[in-house]
Amino acid sequence: MSLPATSESEAGYTLLEVLVVIAIIGIVMAALPSAYARLVPQFQVHAFADELALTARKLREEARLMQHITAIRVDSEGKAVDIDGLETIGVPTGIKITFTQPISWKSIGDNTVEFYPTGGSSGGVMELARGGTVAKVSIDWLSGAVEVIR
Incomplete structure (x- = not known):
């Protein structure tokens, strides 16, 4: 008994x-772990800025x-954000946060943005950084509008 003849048209993969x-x-x-390690800090900074x-x-x-x-305040060491004294x-970890307040509002308090019933605010910018990734949460003093800048 012999094996049937095979044609070259039969498909298959070679070992090579x-x-x-x-x-x-x-x-x-x-390559994935090194790419992942570079992206995680960026995602963390952006997610915290959005929060x-x-x-x-x-x-x-x-x-x-x-x-x-109401008010939001960054503590002097940049390790926590106080939400209206309630939370x-x-x-x-690893994210550095700094706060810049408009010069005209320095009397309100260090690292604090107040929101007023009129919709306005005292304004300021919270800058978050980790590694080479920076995101800013900007709060307009006139309109109280909040914007994330990446």
């Missing part, structure tokens, strides 16, 4: 082709709706 594909997959998998901006927007709305002044948000 399979080994080349496995080698390429191995190279890609080896601060959302919190500031909520405080602005609360000031307008409840007709009382504290910890700054993620």
Whole structure:
């Protein structure tokens, strides 16, 4: 009994082709951890900036709706953000936060932005940095509008 003859038109992969594909997959998998390590700080900074901006927007709305002044304050060491004296948000490890207040509002208090019932605010910029990644949460003094700048 002999094996049937095979034609060259039958499809299949050679051992060499399979080994080349496995080698390429191995190279890609080896490169992923270093790419991931570079992206994580960027994602952390941007996510925290978004969280601060959302919190500031909520405080602005609360000031307008409840007709009382609300405030957000960065502690002097830059390790926490105080939300109207009711809640504290910890700054993620490795992120440095600095606060810049408009010169005309320095009397309000260090590192503090107040939101007024009129919709305005005392204004300021919270800058978040980690490695080479920087994001800013800017709060306009006139309109109280909150913007994330990347």
